[in-house]
Amino acid sequence: MNKLRFLLVATVGLSLWVVTGCSVKECCGPAPSARQLRIAAPLVQQTSAFAFDAFKRLNQSATGGDVFFSPLSLHMALGMVLNGANGTTKTEMLKVLNADGQSLMDLNQAYSQLMQDLPLLDPQVQIKLANSVWYRNGFTVTPAFQNTLTTSFLASVSGLDFNAPASVGIINDWAGSKTNGLIPKVLESLRPDEVMLLLNAIYFKGDWKAQFDPAKTVDLPFTLANGSKKQVKMMRLDTDLRRAFRPTYTAFELPYGSGNTAMTVLLPTPENTADKLLSTLTPADWTQLQTDMTGGKIDIGLPRFKLRYETELNDILSQMGMPTAFTPRADFTGINPNGGLLLTSVKQKAYVAVDEKGTTAAAVTSVGVGVTSLGPQPYLCDRPFVVVIHEKASGTILFMGKIANPTESL
Known part of the structure; x- marks a missing residue:
């Protein structure tokens, strides 16, 4: 059977973070009284283990060179796709995300709490979070998958004419707006076999508590x-x-x-x-x-430094334990009941700038899914x-x- 293709993109902007399609006041409700994250300990442990594993593997391919990425952006991007996975594909992805001992419901709840609390963490630090999903007009997306993305990930889900030249600009404009212009372009074009694009955006901007003179x-x-x-x-x-x-x-x-x-x-x-x-x-x-x-x-x-970093993560994620997702044996029937979807490309672009005042950063993770993503x-x-x-x-x-x-x- 021919495999369909979709693309998932996670854009992250460092200053601290982005991920949400709306402002804090619009979607996140009142701030936690203690201004602390209500994230369950398992998610912290999962993302930390995932972060160090991915970081080491990235560094092995860049010995002597710069490396900069957002493990949290990548984890959340894969977390969205995970909700459409079944069978061996789902089992492997859960293991790579270090979430195999946790229910998907609990994992989604942790993502939801992160989406709501992180932007409100510190009034002196700008943090934005945003998710969006764009699917080709005529492509069927299961209601359960759509519901999870809108409720747990606060994602906007929209149909789009992927054949129209303007569609690439619409998606890029969304990414640029959610990262304050740090990631202005996530796409050059949409391939004819692409049927879905998921974007996770993260943006962060923070001034040092004790600034450099x-x-x-x-x-x-x-x-x-x-x-x-x-x-x-x-x-x-x-x-x-x-x-x-x-x-x-x-x-x-x-x-x-x-x-x-x-x-x-x-x-x-x-x-x-x-x-x-x-x-x-x-x-x-x-x-x-x-x-x-x-x-x-x-x-x-x-x-003082600025850097841009770009990497493809297909091989690294396969080595980490989820090879099936990149093969015709992949099962993403949670996205479309007819199946025929596999991950074709996982990439991340990142940006960071550090100076006397503070830090600004951004990153974009794209996942393509296609037819058969001490002292003195x-x-x-x-x-x-x-x-x-x-x-x-x-x-x-x-x-x-x-x-x-x-x-x-x-």
């Missing part, structure tokens, strides 16, 4: 992975921060806004490397680090280092990256 930014050499050096604008900050000192790296936390979100920087010791650090770092190590970090004086240097010394980040942007109360990881060649201009 631009007058103290200096030109300093940054040592690349190959040993060569380049000049960077090194921002300096000498203040009280949460930090921890490990035998192979030093970690310090730079909070945004009211302190509910933060960037944690992991700087390898001079005799170590970021690649070695990432090859051994585990979710358990990350959890323990959050416990062990304590407040104290530390003198740090962080380079300064800790200068003058060599490749690791960054993790996360929500602190629950430990939810929003973005992860390895900065190997910081660049200010793109």
Whole structure:
């Protein structure tokens, strides 16, 4: 039987996040009184385990180079598709998402809570979330699948003339608007066999709680992975921060806004490397680090940087344990009862900018489905280092990256 094709796109904008097709006031109701995420612990554990597994595999293919992506965007994008999967396809996807011990209903509830609470987390940090689904006019989508997307993921679901040239612009405009222009284009064209496009958008913009003084930014050499050096604008900050000192790296936390979100920087010791650090770092190590970090004086240097990152994830997701979804044996009858759907392409584009004031970031995950988707010394980040942007109360990881060649201009 011929296989039909659909495309799923998750767009994420860093400043912190995006995912929702409406404003906070329109869809999310009153803010949680404590301004804390009501996410069940399993989702945090699932996304963290998923994040580190994916990050390590991405880094293996980019040794010595930059890596930056949103594991949460990818997890949520696959979570939407999961609701249309059955049989072995569903079993494998649940395992890769580390959700095989949880019911789909509970998982969807956790996504729903995340959608509602994250935008309201901190009035000093801009976070937007948005989901949308576009399907080819005439293509049948099961009512149950549509209902799940609209209720759990707050997605807008719309039919569209995929043959009309203007359709690509409509979808790109949606992505651009939900990421404040950081991801203005997710599509070049729609293929004739594409029948559906799912988009998850995430956007984040946060100012440092303790900002760097631009007058103290200096030109300093940054040592690349190959040993060569380049000049960077090194921002300096000498203040009280949460930090921890490990035998192979030093970690310090730079909070945004009211302190509910933060960037944690992991700087390898001079005799170590970021690649070695990432090859051994585990979710358990990350959890323990959050416990062990304590407040104290530390003198740090962080380079200003901007980067764009793009990667295809088909092979990585197959290696992680969900190969069936990419083959004619895939079962997505939860989307269309006639079946004939498989994932053809999973990609993510990401953007991040860090300066004296704060951080802005964005990412786009696309999934195609087709016919048969310590002390007084300064800790200068003058060599490749690791960054993790996360929500602190629950430990939810929003973005992860390895900065190997910081660049200010793109």
